[in-house]
Amino acid sequence: MIRDLLIDKKLFENIREKVLKEGDEELIKRNSLENAVLKKLRKKRSLKKYKKMGIRKSDLKEIIELADIVSLELFGGPSDYQIINEHPEWCSHCGTCCRESSPIFIHKDEINAILTFKSDLKDDIVKNRDYEEHFMFKKDLPCRFHDFEANRCKIYDVRPQVCRTYPLVLVGDDDKSGYVIDLRHKCDYSIHLVLEKSIILFDEAIRRLET
Ligand code: SF4
Ligand code: SF4
Structure with missing residues (x-):
């Protein structure tokens, strides 16, 4: 459970509980996005390489779920908005956001x-x-x-x-407002964003495991 090296279990469960309240449709979208990210993450961080350290597929899945749910700001890193701004090339210009938002x-x-x-x-x-x-x-x-x-x-x-x-959508119009990822698995930009965050979190967890 390398995710526990990054975030307090209880804190994560609390955040996750809030997300689960979004309803079944959101959950299906979330799962589809996380599965798409998993395929890509396995190519970037092959399990073979980390087998000796006891890293399993379930660890990758947990890291992806964390990357999907929280902003890296929680760990002193950049916000989703900052990451996306630095990578305009992630947008495949598929037009899905214009047709389905x-x-x-x-x-x-x-x-x-x-x-x-x-x-x-x-x-x-x-x-x-x-x-x-x-x-x-x-x-x-x-x-x-x-x-x-x-x-x-x-x-x-x-x-x-x-x-x-896009694909970040601002929700709320008060101090508690923040960005959420929309459309998810249908948007290459969203997949790249969660993949990038997953890589950063995975590498940090490995670093902590090794020290
Ligand atoms: S859905 Fe995503 S990848 Fe497609 S055009 Fe919109 S922002 Fe770009
Ligand atoms: S959704 Fe926005 S970017 Fe897409 S066609 Fe409409 S105005 Fe243009």
């Missing part, structure tokens, strides 16, 4: 820029009931600005902030 939040300060670009959209932008400062497109799934043929955004230069930080 809903709602697409628009901050009140972003509306004018969008309307300057396409003024006839005025009636298509409505207030978001959950977040005071935000509006949303009346109709999405897919987003009406997604160009299917070119697989690109028709309003790229003025796209809302939420599209710029």
Whole structure:
């Protein structure tokens, strides 16, 4: 159980419990993402190499679960947002986020820029009931600005902030707000993010095991 070298068991269980409250659908998405990461992690950190140290597949799975659930900030490392910002190449430009994300939040300060670009959209932008400062497109799934043929955004230069930080989505609008990973296994960016965090955490656990 090399995860115990990184985080107090009870603290991890508490965090995990909160995540499990997200419901079955979220759990299925989580499992799919973690399985996709496991395949890649086994290529980067082969079990053969660590067999003598007693490392098993279950250890890798536990590390991935930790990487998926917590930010590296908990260990003095970078936030998910910082990691993603440094790796734009992780996005495969598949367009899934534009076709399957809903709602697409628009901050009140972003509306004018969008309307300057396409003024006839005025009636298509409505207030978001959950977040005071935000509006949303009346109709999405897919987003009406997604160009299917070119697989690109028709309003790229003025796209809302939420599209710029994807696959991280900001939840909450108070001090406790933070980013969560959306779409998960369907997004290469999400898989790379959790893989990168898993590698960092795995290497740190091995370092602690050896000292
Ligand atoms: S952020 Fe993810 S879902 Fe969106 S285009 Fe990039 S890889 Fe695809
Ligand atoms: S505004 Fe552009 S980037 Fe944002 S979801 Fe729509 S098509 Fe995608």
